[in-house]
Amino acid sequence: MTSYTLSNSSLHNINIQISKSGDKVPFIGTYQLHSIYDPIKEAQLNLEQNKENIQAKEKILILGLGFGYHVNAIINYLKEIGSEKSILVIEPNEYLHKIFLDNFGVPNFEILSGKSPSELYLKNKFISVISCSPMIFKHQQTFNLYPTYFSEIFSHKPTNSVKEAIEIFETFTKNNDLELINFLKQLHPQTHFMEALNSGENNQLTLYKRGIAELARTVSGGKI
Amino acid sequence: MKNILIINFRKFGDIFYYLSLITPLKQKYPDSSFYFLSFKETSKAGLITTNIEKVFEIDRKKICTLNIGGPFAIAHSIAELQNEIDQIDIKFDLIINTSHCHFSAVITRILVDKSGCQFDGITININGDVNFSSDWHEWFNEAVNVSNALPFSQIETFYKSLNLQYTSPSLDIAPNEYHQSVLTLIENLSKEHPSKKIIPIQFTAGENEKSFPIELASEIIELFHRSNSFLPVVISSHSNQDRSYYGNLSKSIKNDILLLECDFSTAAVLMKKCGIVITSDTSIKHLARLVSAKVIEVHFSEKYIFKMPAIGETFIICQKNENTKSTKSSEELFSAIESICLERPLKREFSFFNTYYKSSNDKLISLYFNDEATEKKLKSIQYSKLVTSLTLSKQSNKNISPLAKPLIKEYQTVLSDILTVYRTLIENRTLDETFFSRFLEADQDILIHPFKLIAKLRFLNLIRSMGADANINRRLTIEACINLKDEMIEIKKLIINSVKEHKKRINRLEQNSI
Numbered sequence: 001m002t003s004y005t006l007s008n009s010s011l012h013n014i015n016i017q018i019s020k021s022g023d024k025v026p027f028i029g030t031y032q033l034h035s036i037y038d039p040i041k042e043a044q045l046n047l048e049q050n051k052e053n054i055q056a057k058e059k060i061l062i063l064g065l066g067f068g069y070h071v072n073a074i075i076n077y078l079k080e081i082g083s084e085k086s087i088l089v090i091e092p093n094e095y096l097h098k099i100f101l102d103n104f105g106v107p108n109f110e111i112l113s114g115k116s117p118s119e120l121y122l123k124n125k126f127i128s129v130i131s132c133s134p135m136i137f138k139h140q141q142t143f144n145l146y147p148t149y150f151s152e153i154f155s156h157k158p159t160n161s162v163k164e165a166i167e168i169f170e171t172f173t174k175n176n177d178l179e180l181i182n183f184l185k186q187l188h189p190q191t192h193f194m195e196a197l198n199s200g201e202n203n204q205l206t207l208y209k210r211g212i213a214e215l216a217r218t219v220s221g222g223k224i
Numbered sequence: 225m226k227n228i229l230i231i232n233f234r235k236f237g238d239i240f241y242y243l244s245l246i247t248p249l250k251q252k253y254p255d256s257s258f259y260f261l262s263f264k265e266t267s268k269a270g271l272i273t274t275n276i277e278k279v280f281e282i283d284r285k286k287i288c289t290l291n292i293g294g295p296f297a298i299a300h301s302i303a304e305l306q307n308e309i310d311q312i313d314i315k316f317d318l319i320i321n322t323s324h325c326h327f328s329a330v331i332t333r334i335l336v337d338k339s340g341c342q343f344d345g346i347t348i349n350i351n352g353d354v355n356f357s358s359d360w361h362e363w364f365n366e367a368v369n370v371s372n373a374l375p376f377s378q379i380e381t382f383y384k385s386l387n388l389q390y391t392s393p394s395l396d397i398a399p400n401e402y403h404q405s406v407l408t409l410i411e412n413l414s415k416e417h418p419s420k421k422i423i424p425i426q427f428t429a430g431e432n433e434k435s436f437p438i439e440l441a442s443e444i445i446e447l448f449h450r451s452n453s454f455l456p457v458v459i460s461s462h463s464n465q466d467r468s469y470y471g472n473l474s475k476s477i478k479n480d481i482l483l484l485e486c487d488f489s490t491a492a493v494l495m496k497k498c499g500i501v502i503t504s505d506t507s508i509k510h511l512a513r514l515v516s517a518k519v520i521e522v523h524f525s526e527k528y529i530f531k532m533p534a535i536g537e538t539f540i541i542c543q544k545n546e547n548t549k550s551t552k553s554s555e556e557l558f559s560a561i562e563s564i565c566l567e568r569p570l571k572r573e574f575s576f577f578n579t580y581y582k583s584s585n586d587k588l589i590s591l592y593f594n595d596e597a598t599e600k601k602l603k604s605i606q607y608s609k610l611v612t613s614l615t616l617s618k619q620s621n622k623n624i625s626p627l628a629k630p631l632i633k634e635y636q637t638v639l640s641d642i643l644t645v646y647r648t649l650i651e652n653r654t655l656d657e658t659f660f661s662r663f664l665e666a667d668q669d670i671l672i673h674p675f676k677l678i679a680k681l682r683f684l685n686l687i688r689s690m691g692a693d694a695n696i697n698r699r700l701t702i703e704a705c706i707n708l709k710d711e712m713i714e715i716k717k718l719i720i721n722s723v724k725e726h727k728k729r730i731n732r733l734e735q736n737s738i
Binding site: 154158165168194203210214215 | 285289290291296297298299303305310327337350
């Protein structure tokens, strides 16, 4: 995994304290992930500042799980306004996710934890949210704890190698196209995927490439 | 049992226009099941009818986001497109591509390969060259569809190519929770006002400039209220643009208006119940025809001459100039609407609306009133339509005037030359990209490059010079045909020479390398 501000041993050093309002608050070392007075009120205040953006977008990507008070605030708000939106939480610390499950059970939202930025780009859930220009909601305490991790998610650079393309096709396509994957497997893994596309040896791949190019042309102002 | 897929990647109006093919297709293939494929943002158009078993969609926004690069790999967008196509899990017997674009041609190819079935419309081969299912589509794409001067309607190419008989479209609208309340409302209104005909009106269109000016709409509403014959029901979409328009309209009228905010399927039910609609919006116009409602389209644009009627009985009234603020203009328009609704003879004293015509699928446009210039252009289009249609149908000996026979013969020769040259171009495309790049540079946006530019110039000149005299039109058409034919022959020679030179170069290179 990418290097974080805290060492791996610190990541596992999680303890739980009870806030003045009686809610559980996780601490990583001495760093608290929610308000020690009232985490629910804190989450509500955060929500107030983001209501307009939440309404405007189809999907919501939440950076940081904590103990999910901010996520629940969003879910409750969506219920209030009668809106259903897809929510995905990214949490760098897999161990925190485990403790969260131990304390609160399985939540009614999706969480991807402990994945490196490159691994996230191989996850269908993540791609389906990130490709829809989601509303990005930062859980500020988690964000402050792992700034490098989150910035690497958004500055991720694909290798565009044949190896990466095979991983993407194997992960994303429902009916794994063996002919296509076998064709790619014959090539050197480090070959640039564009070379494979231009080789013209796999007719289907050529057609898909052409389809994408035409689609991009229509969106950039050409004829539909 | 046939599984038939209709593809359309265009907007709502176009989709409704082509969904009218379902009725004649059902007549030809009674046990068929219909499927529909579009972009995600327009897929709800396919859900309005129960005659479509399943609607498939391509999320172009998602694919294009994955294609922009940045954090996404090249393979992401390709895998996504492949994934979406994999969800189209039906084995089709016939795929009808009603979009005239490269993207639809590619998707058609992929789906045709997957099902091993026939197609109608356009597709591509593995080199990216366009394949047409028939001469009708080839002609439509190459020579006829130039500068919007369509001598025959787009859907006619599908009727001819698929050998369908014209049937008035009648689709079953998928029920939703609002339909019953709308039907009850109309029944109650009919009981309360038994002498009045209920007329649905939509004043807005997708683009502001195509909507009724507020003043005109307000005056029309007042005229409806004063009349003892009609009860207007204004229909609106759920868009903010429509809400703002009707908010302004309600402020500017003295009487109340009955405003119904409808989705497409509710609007269809309303139009079917009332049997008529007045609209300035293309989607509503074509949707109305799917339920066999009579359409009165009021068109506010300078390009009135090339306005495409909906299939079936459509009346089009076009604005002459920008002076629609005059009260006289609303009276004139209302008088025309009144005559059409009550099936009375039309008055011919228009000064604000210069074109007023009726279209039905099995006949040419009937021109009721217009100025001289419009009449000239419309007649030339009708003339061109007739000749092209007879030529492609190879019906030169059927019930046509002796004057037209030699012209059609001439057209057939020219058409044959054009198609031969075009096929030569396609077959040799890979041999000399330099030659083709000249066409590509000339006009990037033209779907198939070589002939459109030439044909565009020729047909524009032809239409400009035509008049009401059939003999003169005939002579001018023959001249244009001969010129076009000569140019095609020149291009053909150029291609052949270019290919020969290319082959020589290859031979020389091979000899040198030996």
